[in-house]
Amino acid sequence: MSIDLSQFHQVFFEESFEGLDIMESSLLALDLTEVDAETINTIFRAAHSIKGGAGTFGFMQVSSFTHVVETLLDEIRAGDRGIEQDHVDLFLQCVDCLRGLMSDLQAGSEPDMTQADDLKIKFEAILAGGEVIAEDNDEAGTQTGNSDISHASPDDSGEKGWKIEFIPCEDVLCTGNEPYRMFRELQELAEEGEGKGLEVIPHLERLPDFSSMHPEMCYMSWTIIVRADIELSEIEEIFEWVVDDCDIRYQRLSECDLSTLEVHQAVGSTAEVAEVEVEATVALATKNKEVDKITAAAPVVSEKIEKALEKVAVKKAPKVEKKAAAKPAENTSIRVSIDKIDGLINMVGELVITQSMLGQLGQEFDVSRLQSLQEGLSQLEQNTRELQESVMKIRMLPISFAFSRFPRLVRDLSKQLDKEVELVMLGENTELDKTVMEKIGDPLVHLVRNSLDHGLESVQNRTDNGKSRAGTITLNAYHHGGNIVIEVKDDGAGLNKERIRKKAIEKGIIGEDEHLTDSQIYDLIFQAGFSTADVVSDVSGRGVGMDVVRRNIAELNGSIDVSSKDGEGSTFSIRLPLTLAILDGQLVRVGEEVYIFPLVSIVESIQLEKSMLNNITGNQFVMQLRNEYVPIVSLQDIFNIDGEKKDLEGAMLVVVEGDTEKVGIVVDELLGQQQVVIKSLEQNYEKVDSISGATILGDGTVALIVDISGLNNKSSENKSEDQTQAA
Amino acid sequence: MTNAAQQKSNDAVSGTGSDDEQQYLTFIMAGEEYGVDILAVQEIRGWEPTTVIPNAPEYIKGVINLRGTIVPIMDLRSRFSLERVEYSPVTVVIILKVETERGERVMGIVVDAVSDVHSISDSDTRNSPELIEDLNTEFIRSLVSVDDNMIILLDVQRLLTIDRQVIDQAVDVVADTDSDKE
Numbered sequence: 001m002s003i004d005l006s007q008f009h010q011v012f013f014e015e016s017f018e019g020l021d022i023m024e025s026s027l028l029a030l031d032l033t034e035v036d037a038e039t040i041n042t043i044f045r046a047a048h049s050i051k052g053g054a055g056t057f058g059f060m061q062v063s064s065f066t067h068v069v070e071t072l073l074d075e076i077r078a079g080d081r082g083i084e085q086d087h088v089d090l091f092l093q094c095v096d097c098l099r100g101l102m103s104d105l106q107a108g109s110e111p112d113m114t115q116a117d118d119l120k121i122k123f124e125a126i127l128a129g130g131e132v133i134a135e136d137n138d139e140a141g142t143q144t145g146n147s148d149i150s151h152a153s154p155d156d157s158g159e160k161g162w163k164i165e166f167i168p169c170e171d172v173l174c175t176g177n178e179p180y181r182m183f184r185e186l187q188e189l190a191e192e193g194e195g196k197g198l199e200v201i202p203h204l205e206r207l208p209d210f211s212s213m214h215p216e217m218c219y220m221s222w223t224i225i226v227r228a229d230i231e232l233s234e235i236e237e238i239f240e241w242v243v244d245d246c247d248i249r250y251q252r253l254s255e256c257d258l259s260t261l262e263v264h265q266a267v268g269s270t271a272e273v274a275e276v277e278v279e280a281t282v283a284l285a286t287k288n289k290e291v292d293k294i295t296a297a298a299p300v301v302s303e304k305i306e307k308a309l310e311k312v313a314v315k316k317a318p319k320v321e322k323k324a325a326a327k328p329a330e331n332t333s334i335r336v337s338i339d340k341i342d343g344l345i346n347m348v349g350e351l352v353i354t355q356s357m358l359g360q361l362g363q364e365f366d367v368s369r370l371q372s373l374q375e376g377l378s379q380l381e382q383n384t385r386e387l388q389e390s391v392m393k394i395r396m397l398p399i400s401f402a403f404s405r406f407p408r409l410v411r412d413l414s415k416q417l418d419k420e421v422e423l424v425m426l427g428e429n430t431e432l433d434k435t436v437m438e439k440i441g442d443p444l445v446h447l448v449r450n451s452l453d454h455g456l457e458s459v460q461n462r463t464d465n466g467k468s469r470a471g472t473i474t475l476n477a478y479h480h481g482g483n484i485v486i487e488v489k490d491d492g493a494g495l496n497k498e499r500i501r502k503k504a505i506e507k508g509i510i511g512e513d514e515h516l517t518d519s520q521i522y523d524l525i526f527q528a529g530f531s532t533a534d535v536v537s538d539v540s541g542r543g544v545g546m547d548v549v550r551r552n553i554a555e556l557n558g559s560i561d562v563s564s565k566d567g568e569g570s571t572f573s574i575r576l577p578l579t580l581a582i583l584d585g586q587l588v589r590v591g592e593e594v595y596i597f598p599l600v601s602i603v604e605s606i607q608l609e610k611s612m613l614n615n616i617t618g619n620q621f622v623m624q625l626r627n628e629y630v631p632i633v634s635l636q637d638i639f640n641i642d643g644e645k646k647d648l649e650g651a652m653l654v655v656v657e658g659d660t661e662k663v664g665i666v667v668d669e670l671l672g673q674q675q676v677v678i679k680s681l682e683q684n685y686e687k688v689d690s691i692s693g694a695t696i697l698g699d700g701t702v703a704l705i706v707d708i709s710g711l712n713n714k715s716s717e718n719k720s721e722d723q724t725q726a727a
Numbered sequence: 728m729t730n731a732a733q734q735k736s737n738d739a740v741s742g743t744g745s746d747d748e749q750q751y752l753t754f755i756m757a758g759e760e761y762g763v764d765i766l767a768v769q770e771i772r773g774w775e776p777t778t779v780i781p782n783a784p785e786y787i788k789g790v791i792n793l794r795g796t797i798v799p800i801m802d803l804r805s806r807f808s809l810e811r812v813e814y815s816p817v818t819v820v821i822i823l824k825v826e827t828e829r830g831e832r833v834m835g836i837v838v839d840a841v842s843d844v845h846s847i848s849d850s851d852t853r854n855s856p857e858l859i860e861d862l863n864t865e866f867i868r869s870l871v872s873v874d875d876n877m878i879i880l881l882d883v884q885r886l887l888t889i890d891r892q893v894i895d896q897a898v899d900v901v902a903d904t905d906s907d908k909e
Contacts, residue, residue, distance in 0.1 A: 593778065593779055638781070639781030639782065640781060640782055641779070641781070679795070679796070679797045680797065681780075681790070681797055683796075683797070683830070683832075684796070684797060684798055684799055684832050684833045684834055685780070685787075685790065685797075685799040685834075688780055688781065688782070688783070689781075689782060690781070691780070691781065694778075694790060694797045696792045696795065696797075700792055701776075701778060701792065702777075702778040702789075702790050702791060702792045702797055703778065704778065704780070704781075
């Protein structure tokens with residue numbers, strides 16, 4: 001009993017969240033016209049293990065709530081009850097509710113039970129309505145039966161309580177189940193109710209000869225009498241882990257004719273025999289002694305044990321709470337398939353072999369062995385690269401993790417908007433870095449909501465235009481080069497160019513006589529404050545969305561494009577780097593320092609000519625680049641790097657594009673391009689303006705990575721400062 | 728250098744080690760002897776050129792690559808407003824590691840030379856006189872005399888975490904003066 005269960009909480013929560021995901025997806029996959037028993041079973045199993053786990057860890061709110069859910073599921077599973085749309089909706093609400101409860105518990109706060117209680121009442125209403133179908137041994141049947149009795153005649157039922165025949169299979173102890181634990185829980189139950197406690201009568205008929213007795217086997221069985229006004233379901237819960245391989249029979253005390261005298265006799269005689277057994281079996285000794293004590297003087301002794309245990313529990317409780325408070329639920333973990341780990345171990349083995357080979361070579365080196373040194377080094381290089389790739393792979397998860405929430409979202413939204421939508425998901429096994437995955441979720445949700453709300457037409461509209469009633473939204477993910485591409489495609493009306501244009505003119509984003517290409521027009525929807533929806537719904541249309549989507553994606557060093565065809569629908573493609581840990585960089589030199597620009601944000605690099613330069617307001621220069629004026633900033637100025645000022649003319653200029661705006665950055669020299677591993681600067685130092693991180697170059701020195709969007713903001717800040725100063 | 732320190736610390740452990748005594752690594756800066764808790768010392772290195780961090784405070788010399796970790800280097804002379812000296816091949820960087828609420832934090836401090844390892848009992852230490860409300864005195868935990876020499880014991884935790892506040896303060900000051908202008 002001294003195991004600190006809190007160390008397993010994290011695992012429990014993770015498994016429960018997984019279980020909830022499974023429940024949700026299975027519920028959505030349910031075809032009501034033809035219910036698949038296996039799907040129901042899957043849902044039931046998920047609910048069951050959440051309930052069991054919650055019970056084990058003492059999250060009683062969760063387990064009691066899950067219990068009613070499970071009861072209804074069990075009836076459906078047993079075929080006692082058909083499943084209806086209402087049920088599915090209710091179950092989905094439960095999944096949401098449970099998720100809320102779990103996150104509360106994970107965060108260490110007291111869960112809000114109001115929603116759960118509401119749902120519980122609904123469930124109980126459904127269950128109560130089904131009493132005709134389920135009778136005999138079924139949980140719900142007896143439960144309702146029980147309430148019937150207490151309603152009809154609360155007084156004359158005589159003795160309240162249950163007689164339980166508990167005949168465990170012989171290897172019950174080997175499966176980690178401890179009868180004593182169950183008795184103790186029963187004892188707790190009995191004390192909670194108004195009854196008079198617990199009696200346990202052991203039966204030793206099965207006890208073999210001493211010579212043939214196996215110390216790890218349980219040969220005893222018990223008759224347990226619980227004298228308390230409790231529900232059968234509560235008792236069943238206690239035996240839930242052993243119910244499959246034990247024979248358990250329940251009988252209402254008022255219905256059984258076992259006289260009190262008989263019980264006491266039984267206690268007396270069996271206790272003696274039990275003592276013999278205690279002497280005989282060493283392994284069983286401690287456990288059975290405890291059982292003995294209960295049998296001999298069940299109420300008194302076990303009460304004492306109970307109190308002692310309670311004390312321990314009280315002592316322990318505050319400690320656990322403290323721990324939970326100190327450690328917020330931040331530590332996320334990742335599940336890695338064993339194949340990947342095995343691969344890694346192999347590779348590390350290879351690496352060690354190469355290392356020892358090189359070491360040996362180094363000890364007795366002469367020029368004649370140069371050849372083998374080179375071979376060794378190239379082997380080392382290969383090993384390192386493979387190792388790097390496999391380590392990166394550990395962080396990779398299939399994108400179905402991000403996609404999995406959409407069936408539910410689309411289902412709820414289409415109901416809300418009264419549209420018929422079919423969701424198609426392709427390339428769900430495409431792998432993506434975990435961090436990227438977490439950050440791409442919200443933008444994707446936004447895009448899907450947008451497609452549903454604005455993209456797809458109403459059913460009426462669609463049928464008028466000769467399209468199928470149900471619109472289709474396709475989510476597709478695939479690898480392309482070193483990137484992953486995620487597409488959100490709808491077969492709706494497509495983007496309305498005229499309306500976007502009009503809106504943009506209205507909002508003053510473009511001039512009235514500006515001529516824009518199609519893609520330039522589509523690009524307008526990513527401007528802040530832009531929305532073409534005539535009616536602002538609570539789904540979308542406030543125009544705060546697409547610019548945020550683009551910014552989020554830019555933060556991941558990705559980009560988003562849109563293409564559209566009138567009447568055929570539109571496609572949003574998000575292009576993301578596979579991982580955040582490695583970046584394609586352009587090395588530049590400023591003064592004596594080397595900086596790295598992310599290659600994705602570089603538009604072009606040019607040498608400045610005098611004709612391109614224009615001077616505005618003193619020291620601010622702009623450059624005419626084709627049709628645009630691009631402000632020029634010097635990295636030397638922004639970063640306050642020592643060194644002599646150079647003339648802008650003839651200087652090397654890197655034109656970068658951060659969020660939206662282009663900026664020309666003056667550098668001293670362009671060096672090579674290479675993949676760099678991003679290291680955190682914040683870990684030991686702190687966030688530095690305009691620097692997104694650091695990396696280590698081939699020669700072991702540190703180079704800083706320039707944060708282009710930060711730089712953009714900074715240059716515009718500078719500008720506004722200049723303006724205020726001028727004013 | 729590391730070996731010597733190790734050697735001495737071992738001697739001290741076997742010699743006068745008792746429960747309330749703590750070991751301190753001492754180093755010399757501008758003729759004074761300073762001490763830091765030896766458990767916070769990760770390693771001692773020679774000076775090597777750093778990569779400059781833009782717009783960093785004057786006393787942050789930059790960052791180095793310490794076996795794959797980016798570690799900022801602080802010039803303790805400049806931090807304590809002491810006179811600057813040229814770095815030489817014997818200039819020493821002490822890599823310190825402390826646990827903070829944000830996790831483990833590693834930082835290097837540049838000092839003139841490493842001196843000794845002393846076992847110092849807490850009861851022997853004296854609080855530094857509160858003469859001046861100065862930033863620099865905030866890093867001083869206590870003073871102690873060993874063989875008639877005064878050693879200034881530094882609070883490593885503060886030393887490594889305080890710059891955030893200082894920068895914030897500096898920013899506040901700048902913001903204040905800005906608003907004054909307007």
